[in-house]
Amino acid sequence: MTKPATNARPALTPVADPDPAPAPAAPQAQTALAVQTVQAEIAPFRPENLNQAARLATSLAKSTMLPTALRGKPADVLVVLITGHELGLSPMQSIRGMHVIEGKAVMSAEMMSGIVRFHDGTCKYLMLVESTDTVATYETHRIGDPRAVQLSYTIEQASKAGLAGKDNWKRHPAAMLRARCLTAICRAVYSDLINGVYDPEEIETIALEATGEGRRLAPAPGTSRLDALAATLKAPAEKPSDLLAESGDIVDDTAEFVDHIDDHLPESAPAPAAASPAQPQILDF
Numbered sequence: 001m002t003k004p005a006t007n008a009r010p011a012l013t014p015v016a017d018p019d020p021a022p023a024p025a026a027p028q029a030q031t032a033l034a035v036q037t038v039q040a041e042i043a044p045f046r047p048e049n050l051n052q053a054a055r056l057a058t059s060l061a062k063s064t065m066l067p068t069a070l071r072g073k074p075a076d077v078l079v080v081l082i083t084g085h086e087l088g089l090s091p092m093q094s095i096r097g098m099h100v101i102e103g104k105a106v107m108s109a110e111m112m113s114g115i116v117r118f119h120d121g122t123c124k125y126l127m128l129v130e131s132t133d134t135v136a137t138y139e140t141h142r143i144g145d146p147r148a149v150q151l152s153y154t155i156e157q158a159s160k161a162g163l164a165g166k167d168n169w170k171r172h173p174a175a176m177l178r179a180r181c182l183t184a185i186c187r188a189v190y191s192d193l194i195n196g197v198y199d200p201e202e203i204e205t206i207a208l209e210a211t212g213e214g215r216r217l218a219p220a221p222g223t224s225r226l227d228a229l230a231a232t233l234k235a236p237a238e239k240p241s242d243l244l245a246e247s248g249d250i251v252d253d254t255a256e257f258v259d260h261i262d263d264h265l266p267e268s269a270p271a272p273a274a275a276s277p278a279q280p281q282i283l284d285f
Contacts, residue, residue: 044090044091044092044093045090045091046085046090046091047081047085047091053078053081053082053085054074054078056081056091057074057075057077057078057081058074060074060077060091060095061073061074061076061077066095067095067099069099070095076100077095079100080094080095080098080099080100081094081095083098083100083105084098087105087115087193087194087197088115088118088119089115093111097111098111101203104196104197104198104203105196105197105198106197106198106199106200106203107197107198107199108179108199108200109178109179109180109182109183109186109199110179110182112182112183112186112194112197112199113126113182113186115193115194115197116140116186116190116193116194119190119193121143122142122143122190122193123140123141123142123143123190124140124141124142124143125139125140125141126138126139126140126185126186127139127140128178129150130152131174131177131178132174132177133155133173133174133177134154134155134173134177135152135153135154135155135177136152136153136174136177136178136180136181136182137150137151137152137153137181138150138151138178138181138182138185139151140185140189140190142189142190145189149185149188149189151181151184151185151188152181153177153180153181153184154177155173155177158176158177158180163176163180163201179199179201180201183199183202
């Protein structure tokens, strides 16, 4: 019989780790977690009620990085935020890309198309078909409509509308045609999404009609063109002689005729009686 060795080591018993490391997640789970984390980090801040929007407007109005027309005007900032909210825009998207002039939302054609494309439950697609210096064509298909809609805007149409002679149209005809066509097709097919929204050229036409044909709206140094348009629309209406005198092309006989017209203009109607104050409404954000 063989005698066991006296220096044999005892067998080691494995001990469970009191704080085991978690098992690595599957690649698909890691990717999904990373996407959720990034989305949470870049989600835009959106006020949940009117009080939050008012506090945000008060804070933003103090910034020197805001457009000149909004600095120090929290009430105007609030109007922009509320208008943008109704269109599905975040606060800073509203500040960067939208003006509110006389209650009308003014934004670029690109932002209009962004609003339309954002509603992917309504817009199946919105795409550029053709773009040259003489024509721009877009096509879109609204979900629920039997077929797609294609719309073109030509340089001939721009000329008839009195647009082709403007500096921007002379320098960038293709881009201006795209903007006009894009605005037109968005308004024609998705009027419920961008109701009451205008592009800068359309609001300029409204301003010209309000101040008289032929009047030139030149912004002051440091003032944007849209700010100048807003100030023009808020200015009191002028008499025909005032508008004509600015052209500098009036001969004596014409001036005498205009003075005769002014002498026979009816006096302005009295202001209507003030209406009873409306009941306050609660805005639902």
